[in-house]
Amino acid sequence: MRQYDIVIIGAGPAGLAAAVAAFDDGARRILILERDREPGGILNQCIHNGFGLHTFKEELTGPEYADRFIKQVRERGIECRLNTMVMDIGVDSGRDANATREPSARPMKYVTAMSRADGMYQVAARTVILAMGCRERPRGALNIPGYRPAGIYSAGTAQRLVNMQGYLPGRRVVILGSGDIGLIMARRMTLEGAKVLVVAELMPYSGGLKRNIVQCLDDYGISLKLSHTVVDISGKERVESVTLAQVDENRRPIAGTEETYECDTLLLSVGLLPENELSAGLGVELSPVTSGPIVNESLETNVGGVFACGNVLHVHDLVDFVSEEAALAGKNAAAYVKRMEAAEGDAKEAEIEIEIKPLSGVRYTVPSHVRLARMQPEQVVRFRVGDVYKNCFIRAYLNGRQIASKKRPVMAPGEMEQLKLKKEQLLECVEPGTSSYCLEIRVEEK
Amino acid sequence: MSKRQLICIGCPLGCQMEAEQNEDGEIVSIKGNTCPRGDAYARKELTCPTRIVTSTVRVEGGMRHMVSVKTKEDVPKGKIFDCMGEIRKLAVAAPIAVGDVILPDIAGTGVALVATGNVDAR
Amino acid sequence: MYDVVIIGAGVSGSAIARELSRYRGKFCVLEKEEDVCCGTSKANSGIVHAGYDARPGSLMAKLNVEGNRRMKALSEELDFPFRQTGSYVVCMDKESRPKLEELFERGQKNGVEDLQILSYEExxxxxxxxxxxxxxxxxxxxAGIVCPFGLNIALAENAHTNGVEFRFDTEVLEIARQERGFVIKTSNGDYETRYVVNAAGVYADVFHNMVSADKIHITPRKGEYLLLDKSAAGQVSHTIFSLPGKYGKGILITPTAHGNLLAGPTATDIPDKEGTNTTAEGLASIFEKAGISVQSLSLRNVITSFAGLRAHEDGHEFIIKELEDAPGFIDCAGIESPGLTSAPAIGVMVAGxxxxxLNLVDNPGFEPRRKGILNPxxxxxxxxxxxxxxxxxxxxIICRCEMISEGEILDAIHRPLGAKSLDGVKRRTRAGMGRCQSGFCSPRVMEILHRELGIPMEELTKSGANSRMITGGRKEAAR
Structure with a gap:
């Protein structure tokens, strides 16, 4: 069985950036496993522009952004196996990844993979970086009544058909959900000659970026109906019409507000779910809010040596932040390997632990806890809010002391927020003798 | 005087801006932007709005059937569908690499259409 | 001239065809859809009922118990998923206890083995x-659970391998009696036959009434279901029924043969024989009733909802007999629950x-065994x-939710009565049946169907007829 220091599951933006960062921090035996026939992940079908403003200070399309990282991975000679599906990841707690040390402190991971060329096989890994991305929520998750004809697509599936395969999945289109993929596909289908009749959004606000509403809907005169949902789908073979209705504050359809649109296609852009079946099989603890792993400051899960980054951890709206987050996971995996090689203990370092508690408007945070000894001088905490807030503050408190404050003119659930914590400030708040703390992050009006 | 609400598309922040124009259409003031790009965007949007157009072009003899493309720079908003009309008729031969010029001047805009993806030859 | 034409390639028609293929003769199954298992047989609970529900002495009771007894051996012979998991009928209050005892007694009379009444503690x-x-x-x-597609497809494939013809996209328009037998006019030509078997599900009354003065009436009774992700399946390990009410058996919760969790069905009589749409009220009522017998049942992780139509005949009894005023025409009508369970017995009965x-003689080449699609x-x-x-x-791997490989999909396409559409592939392999509901694999399955069958992408369908998946091809220049 081949042994690796770091096995990365997925060669999308997260996996690629993690690999590059791990390599640059000294890790060498790195393997990336990718199920698709080319690296790049979902970026390959995101042919629109708007990527890379933070990372490269220029506006790139998805494939161009991916190409930059693919080149970096190739330049470093990092092994990347394509067309390879990871079937399972297991931990052998009886066998130590560092054979000289006491068993189970840093257990070896076993990754079972399969491809046409190599059949089914296992590799051993000292660390694993989970970078599998996310999938789209299907119609069933929303319990939309009606028939089940052809012509109902999730927006990402339609995007693949149009952008990768060159087919138009419909000519008269209704879109449910104003997430970014839905907005992008409204424009894309319009450019390719389809008529997008309307975009309906269940919530009273859009789930997508503002710039996408301007560029994808306003530019093409496509109306966005907030607080609306699909209440019926007609057509036994192909979609014939879709009925929308307004919803009340409890998101229940209001009788009498129904409007029927004759169309042949319904695109759904109703949310993304981190794809964590492999993680769950490995025993990784998942957050009920994000459906992603619960991680510490190093983006390490409860299973030692297993890290997570990108959309498998929590759904992002900007790939730049995915790259940034993934680089951190890559660095930390490299550091883990180094510590193992130095036969360094873990126990003492983890003395002071700070739990980050999301409160009043903050839905979750990544990371959810911080080991002070392992914290970088500056720690980025990413999160989403549960509602639309205007002219509010994001503040962090530790031991009753405010340690960070940031004014935000507008916050919405569709846009990820971040707050930076300074290690020195945290150190000032801790007292001798106490090893566990709770740091509160909240939205405040004043 | 007339006021217009604009959302900056320069970056994902999406600053909400308000522009004031006088009777002659001259821009008197722009508020709400958080960086100079917002100001520039608003001025351009009010006088000569432009966009990058992204789409795909059919590939012959490649590992993939389509390659993604973009206009190398912004084109006038009013020219978007003219660009699409030309893009629709195009076909290119593999191999193609990021940055390859597919069409030097699309729809008379003077802007080149370039590949944004790689397609190896079959 | 055929010896027998069977109308309908659902589970009843396919079971009859399979049993008939034990004999020599010219047999044909006519199906208006593009594939087998497209009507009532594809959208039901997938339960193999024990047989305590039906009225003692009824044909329904007899065939239920007999079908149940035959299912295990059949599943081994024809290689389809079946598990004898057992069922619980839950009685919620003491006052209803006599109704539970009545079921027990009925079961005893019907010949159901090993029935027991258990206390909560037991x-x-x-x-x-x-x-x-x-x-x-x-x-x-x-009692047990079966993959309804697996059963139906296995029966049809085996029948076909043993010489029964299948004609898809062939809708029966008219049946006329002639000197010897019948002529069946279809959307796809005329078929002359000595015997007709009417296994047309919710349409059985239409064909019956074409040849008989003694009319029957079948009501489509809609049942809506919620299908949950495999992660929800651990909540129950048996099929859990509530004591029957006026309409059917109430909401049941059951694991499925493939490890999902299923909740349903509702029961609503509708006029439309094609009314397989789900409704807001129906879905809401499942959410409402599902948690009664199972505590803190979580119905999160619903991956899809669907509706099926039971062919309810006014007398609530299977009608399986040759018509007195139309000799040569055999009804197999009113096959509602427990029709799936009864199918193996119905097949034997009608073929007999x-x-x-027809004085049929044994088919010396009859191969009783069929190998299903390999499960790697x-x-x-x-x-x-x-x-x-x-x-x-x-x-x-093509379907990453169910981990279905291209090899299984190729097998599904190229085996007897192979898949021609996305749903055809789905019902045979489960590709697209998982938690993402084909979002990931459908473009890939389309490419495979296109490549293997030479069907242009624009002509590929979800489930035949006009259910085309895409409306436009690779840019104008490609034309």
Whole structure:
């Protein structure tokens, strides 16, 4: 069985950036496993522009952004196996990844993979970086009544058909959900000659970026109906019409507000779910809010040596932040390997632990806890809010002391927020003798 | 005087801006932007709005059937569908690499259409 | 001239065809859809009922118990998923106890084996999440779960391999009696036959009434269901029924043969024989009623909802007989629950009738065994590697939710009565049936169907007819 220091599951933006960062921090035996026939992940079908403003200070399309990282991975000679599906990841707690040390402190991971060329096989890994991305929520998750004809697509599936395969999945289109993929596909289908009749959004606000509403809907005169949902789908073979209705504050359809649109296609852009079946099989603890792993400051899960980054951890709206987050996971995996090689203990370092508690408007945070000894001088905490807030503050408190404050003119659930914590400030708040703390992050009006 | 609400598309922040124009259409003031790009965007949007157009072009003899493309720079908003009309008729031969010029001047805009993806030859 | 034409390639028609293929003769199945298992047979609970529900002495009772007894051997012979998991009928209050006892007695009379009435304490040992508020349960160890597609497809494939013809996209328009037998006018030509078997599900009354003065009436009774992700399946390990009410058996919660969790069905009589749409009220009522017998049942992780139509005949009894005023025409009508369970017995019964009438002799080439599509998940790593070495397509995962490989999909397409559409592939392999509901694999399955069958992408369908998947091709220049 081949042994690796770091096995990365997925060669999308997260996996690629993690690999590059791990390599640059000294890790060498790195393997990336990718199920698709080319690296790049979902970026390959995101042919629109708007990527890379933070990372490269220029506006790139998805494939161009991916190409930059693919080149970096190739330049470093990092092994990347394509067309390879990871079937399972297991931990052998009886066998130590560092054979000289006491068993189970840093257990070896076993990754079972399969491809046409190599059949089914296992590799051993000292660390694993989970970078599998996310999938789209299907119609069933929303319990939309009606028939089940052809012509109902999730927006990402339609995007693949149009952008990768060159087919138009419909000519008269209704879109449910104003997430970014839905907005992008409204424009894309319009450019390719389809008529997008309307975009309906269940919530009273859009789930997508503002710039996408301007560029994808306003530019093409496509109306966005907030607080609306699909209440019926007609057509036994192909979609014939879709009925929308307004919803009340409890998101229940209001009788009498129904409007029927004759169309042949319904695109759904109703949310993304981190794809964590492999993680769950490995025993990784998942957050009920994000459906992603619960991680510490190093983006390490409860299973030692297993890290997570990108959309498998929590759904992002900007790939730049995915790259940034993934680089951190890559660095930390490299550091883990180094510590193992130095036969360094873990126990003492983890003395002071700070739990980050999301409160009043903050839905979750990544990371959810911080080991002070392992914290970088500056720690980025990413999160989403549960509602639309205007002219509010994001503040962090530790031991009753405010340690960070940031004014935000507008916050919405569709846009990820971040707050930076300074290690020195945290150190000032801790007292001798106490090893566990709770740091509160909240939205405040004043 | 007339006021217009604009959302900056320069970056994902999406600053909400308000522009004031006088009777002659001259821009008197722009508020709400958080960086100079917002100001520039608003001025351009009010006088000569432009966009990058992204789409795909059919590939012959490649590992993939389509390659993604973009206009190398912004084109006038009013020219978007003219660009699409030309893009629709195009076909290119593999191999193609990021940055390859597919069409030097699309729809008379003077802007080149370039590949944004790689397609190896079959 | 055919000896027998069967109308309908659902589970009844396919079971009859399979049993008939034991004999020599010219047999044909006509199906208006593009594939087998497209009507009532595809959208039901997938339960193999023990047989305590039907009225003692009824044909329904007899065929239910007999079908149940035959299912296990049949599943081995024809290689389809079936598990004898047992069922619980939950009685919620003491006052209803007599109704539970009545079921028990009915079961005894019908010949159901090993029935027991259990107290809460006894039942909860085997089924930990039963509601604490319940009084008692009727436990039927002989009940089970079957993959309804698996059963129907296996029967049809085996029938076809043994010489029965199948005609798809062939809708019966008219049946006329002639001197010897019948002429059946279809959307796809005329078929002359000595015998007709009417196994047309919700349409059985239409065909019956074409040849008989003694009219029957079948009401489509809609049943809506919620299908949950496999992660929800651990909540129950038996099929859990509530004591029957006026309409059917109330909401049941059951694991499925493939490890999902199913909740449903509702029961609403509708006029439209094609009315397989789900409704807001129907889905809401499942959410409302599902948690009664199972405590803190979580219905999060619903991956899809669907509706099926039971062919309810006014007399609530299977009508399986040759018509007195139309000799040569055999009804197989009113096959509602427990129709799926009864199918193996219905097949034997109708084939037996035909054998007698037509003096059929044994088919010496009859092959009773059929091998289903390989499930690589059941192989060891070594076996799997051998498989992939010989057929690399088995190393290429297409449906990542259900982990279905290209090898399985190719098998589904190229085997007897192979898949021609996305739903055809789905019902045979489960590709697209998982938690993302085909979002990931449908473009890939489309490419495979296009490549293997030479169907242009623009002509590929979800389920035949006009259910085309895409409306435009690779840019204008491609034309």
């Amino acid at each position: 039942a909860v040992r085997e089924e930990g999440n039963l509601s604490k508020d319940m009084d008692s349960v009727l436990y039927a160890p002989t 009738m035909l054998q007698e009438k 998940a059941l192989l060891t790593m070594e076996e799997r590697n051998r498989l992939i070495k010989g057929q690399p397509a088995y190393g290429n």
